[in-house]
Amino acid sequence: MICREQTKAFIMVKQHDHGLLSGQLAVKFKVEHVPAEGRRDEVLRAVSNHDRGWIDLDATPFWNDAEQAPYSFIDFPVVPKLTFYRRGLDEIEADTPYGALLCSLHFERLIEMSGEDYPELTVYQEQEEERRAHIRLDLEQSRPLGEDELYYDARLLQFSDDLSLYMALNEPGSPKSEEHPWWVDGFSGTEDFSFTSGRRITAEWKDHTTLMLDPFPFTETFEVSFMLRKVLKSAIAAKGLARAYSETPEEECRIWVSDRRGGSIE
Template sequence: MIIQPSLPQAFVIEQIDHARMSGQLAAAFGNAEFAPLVPREPLEFVIAHHDEGWLELDAQAKRDPKTGLPYNLTQTPLADLVTTGPRSPDFNEQYHPFAGLISSMHTWGLYHGRYGLSDFLFIDRITPELRPTVDAMLNAELERQTRLKAQLTDFSDQQIFTGYKLLQFFDTLALYFHTTLAAARQEAHFRNVPRAVGEDVTVKITPQAEGNYALAPYPFAQPEVRVFVEGRYLAPQPEGVDLAAVLRATPKVKQEYLLTPERRSLNHA
């Protein structure tokens, strides 16, 4: 679950809804400057379903006593967090070996600095009592990756890692919107975005007026892209309330975002 802070109600986003917006971004990606996703269908699928393993846990809507809301992604108890790790690769592997491989890499990478793309090593924060469980889960993912790569001999390691980096871009771009209230969003930079296999760039996003966001370089096919996420506005609930029932009874609404190319100012001599 992702909790976007606001008062008097927070905007609560299920992980699968976060992933669906990531999939919208992936479906819009590619132009003369940015090569399209390859293989397109398996990559679009895994990007749109990269958090499928959260479905059961999010449905439970466990209450964080500090907030009265469901646990935010980064505050989820580790024992619960570990259970989501293999479920997303299991789901995606059923669709296609490439989707399963990228999903497995996503699980492993979240604990190991996204394969060097991030300085944050979550594995170092695992408590000693949970470390054997986490290590076993991650080793099983490495075994899965070896098995799936043997089925994907048409793809080089560089092509596979390009697919992984694309997932990281769409995931973190969606998180830029989902984790932060609109008024608090600032210019941000997304590094290691594949423009082609073996060629990466940094994409800058800048908030504009009226809820629009400018990107440079602009990675999408259409001159503007409108995406959305579904979530629920929820006030903190007192102890003893069935938070899962409250969540089920609360209708989802949409937050929409408009992405456009950055407009360059003209300097006259």
């Protein structure tokens, strides 16, 4: 679950919905910068489904007593999280082995960034190394994999994931000074895209419905949407988180993605 706290409520976004939003963004990425030998359809399916392992976990959210807030993907206990990571990767591999390779590498990077150290993590990482090794071997026997292709596709997944999280974790329309700290210096890895000339892509809200990016990585100005629930703290106190969440209707959040350098919404 992705959670953003307001004064009287928690804004809650399911991880798989965030993944689907990532897919909406990836499909609009500038095609001229996609490697010619790429596996575009597989990459887009992987981006959209990279967090499908959370589907069952997010059906009934859990309360974190220590934080007095719902558990989120940031602080969710490691052991069950790894179990569902693995299940999600199994499902992705059944659809697209190359997509599972991308997603496995993506989770490996997130684990390394977290600095967490548990025996269960070591076992998980060893198992994922085996998964990636056999996928690479299978790909070499059918359609050889270029390291430049893999590196590019991994950056696309990382950026789409980060931008989708940015939309969920930041209050739409909030000033730059209140931006979530993860992206104060822009989106890591985007300086590697050819069209950025070594600059990181940065984001800033124009208003509560329009997010501006520079350099602009997409083919056009476009609108995306995702579902969220605004779960009142008073309802949680009265009914408990699980019931309050289930009784809160979903709302659609719609956001225009625009070029900061100019161009109005058409």
